[in-house]
Amino acid sequence: MSEYLSAPIKVSYDVTHRCNLQCQHCRILNSTIAPEELSIVKVKQFVDELSAMKVFVLGISGGEPFIRSDFIDIIKYATKSDVGRIFVSTNFTLINDDILNELSNLKDKLAFKVSIDSIGVYHDSIRGMPGAFDRTVEGIKLAVSHGFRVQVTTTLMQFNYKDIIEIIEFVKSLGVKKHRIIEIIPLGKASFDLVLSDESRRSVWLMFEQNKKRLVQDGLDVTLDMPFVGRSFSEFTCQAGRSECGILPDGSVVGCRLLPNITTGNIKDRAFREIWDDAKSFTFFRELTPDSIKGNCSDCEYGRSCRGGCRAYAIAVYNDFYMPDPRCLLV
Amino acid sequence: MTENIKDDQIPKLSDDLLIRKEDFGFLVFNPKTETVFQTNSVGAEIIHLCDGKVNIADISMIITEIFEVEKETAINDVKAFLFELIRLDLIEYV
Numbered sequence: 219m220s221e222y223l224s225a226p227i228k229v230s231y232d233v234t235h236r237c238n239l240q241c242q243h244c245r246i247l248n249s250t251i252a253p254e255e256l257s258i259v260k261v262k263q264f265v266d267e268l269s270a271m272k273v274f275v276l277g278i279s280g281g282e283p284f285i286r287s288d289f290i291d292i293i294k295y296a297t298k299s300d301v302g303r304i305f306v307s308t309n310f311t312l313i314n315d316d317i318l319n320e321l322s323n324l325k326d327k328l329a330f331k332v333s334i335d336s337i338g339v340y341h342d343s344i345r346g347m348p349g350a351f352d353r354t355v356e357g358i359k360l361a362v363s364h365g366f367r368v369q370v371t372t373t374l375m376q377f378n379y380k381d382i383i384e385i386i387e388f389v390k391s392l393g394v395k396k397h398r399i400i401e402i403i404p405l406g407k408a409s410f411d412l413v414l415s416d417e418s419r420r421s422v423w424l425m426f427e428q429n430k431k432r433l434v435q436d437g438l439d440v441t442l443d444m445p446f447v448g449r450s451f452s453e454f455t456c457q458a459g460r461s462e463c464g465i466l467p468d469g470s471v472v473g474c475r476l477l478p479n480i481t482t483g484n485i486k487d488r489a490f491r492e493i494w495d496d497a498k499s500f501t502f503f504r505e506l507t508p509d510s511i512k513g514n515c516s517d518c519e520y521g522r523s524c525r526g527g528c529r530a531y532a533i534a535v536y537n538d539f540y541m542p543d544p545r546c547l548l549v
Numbered sequence: 550m551t552e553n554i555k556d557d558q559i560p561k562l563s564d565d566l567l568i569r570k571e572d573f574g575f576l577v578f579n580p581k582t583e584t585v586f587q588t589n590s591v592g593a594e595i596i597h598l599c600d601g602k603v604n605i606a607d608i609s610m611i612i613t614e615i616f617e618v619e620k621e622t623a624i625n626d627v628k629a630f631l632f633e634l635i636r637l638d639l640i641e642y643v
Contacts, residue, residue, distance in 0.1 A: 223576070224569065224570070224571055224572075225569065227576070227578070272567060272569045274567055274576075274578035275578075300567075302578050302580045327580070
């Protein structure tokens with residue numbers, strides 16, 4: 219495979235960084251200061267480009283995207299484009315029957331992603347808003363009852379990881395078919411005291427493996443994305459700038475939205491196609507090899523696919539793009 | 550597995566697939582399963598021929614000619630590839 223594809227498989231676009239919640243672990247440092255946002259005219263041009271490039275998946279996120287007054291129009295335009303799938307990440311606190319009715323004829327192509335990090339008031343304390351849990355759960359139930367596909371994501375932190383099985387069972391009870399478990403990365407608002415210890419990570423993996431067979435009964439597709447634990451050494455691969463990229467609210471193009479300072483142009487100034495095709499774009503990510511990572515990644519049998527693991531995690535811990543992922547047990 | 554696949558069966562790509570040409574072959578996105586399948590150049594040619602008009606014997610013959618492989622090898626490889634496409638819900642037999 220060449221260093222990067224002719225077009226991304228997936229583009230993740232933050233339509234806004236404004237948000238009605240104040241999540242402790244948000245990758246966005248300050249959601250009260252709203253950066254400039256692309257006009258709907260520009261967003262539509264961008265979606266047209268993604269269609270022409272045959273991008274398969276567009277993930278639309280925030281902030282809370284439903285805060286934008288023109289967001290319904292953006293969803294409708296994107297969903298009617300030739301992009302294969304549209305995912306909207308929302309906290310569901312602003313969703314209601316009227317919105318879902320308006321979108322109901324798009325549900326073959328449109329799906330929602332929503333986070334549940336704990337149950338009840340613990341979720342509220344993470345989200346920084348009393349009642350957030352109830353509103354999110356009501357939103358999920360409403361979307362499921364309208365026939366939308368909903369994927370729940372749970373971010374594991376040092377204080378909620380022991381509840382992982384209980385959380386999965388709760389998510390399953392909501393009629394959700396897909397549940398993805400990820401772990402916190404200490405960037406943005408997320409502080410290091412929330413980060414899982416090595417022991418906690420092993421413990422989570424064991425709990426998950428011991429219960430997985432029972433949990434996937436009745437059709438729940440549940441995955442634990444926890445690299446470098448158990449069997450998953452060979453599974454990590456960073457696709458930033460190679461088959462995926464992100465767009466920030468102001469149109470900045472980034473390899474990874476966790477690293478918003480490593481930009482590679484802006485779609486207000488240049489066509490997205492031109493930015494993607496430019497050999498000088500995404501150089502940090504595209505030119506990364508096991509040899510450029512400090513340490514022994516170049517000798518590692520997984521080095522070529524892993525390329526040092528998550529660059530965001532390396533920057534979070536070492537403030538150095540070229541350090542190996544500190545979670546790896548082989549470095 | 551592939552012994553149940555008959556030479557006169559005619560494969561056809563499933564509806565709604567998105568297919569993109571890359572240097573190495575094709576990328577095929579199945580919106581139903583939200584998965585991406587990657588082929589090499591031989592796989593790309595087979596997918597190109599899954600138009601609901603050409604049967605497996607003829608697909609194998611074309612592959613034999615284009616890639617200069619033994620007929621027996623081609624038919625086994627084509628059947629194995631189509632078996633994988635069926636498993637991934639990317640084709641059906643018409």
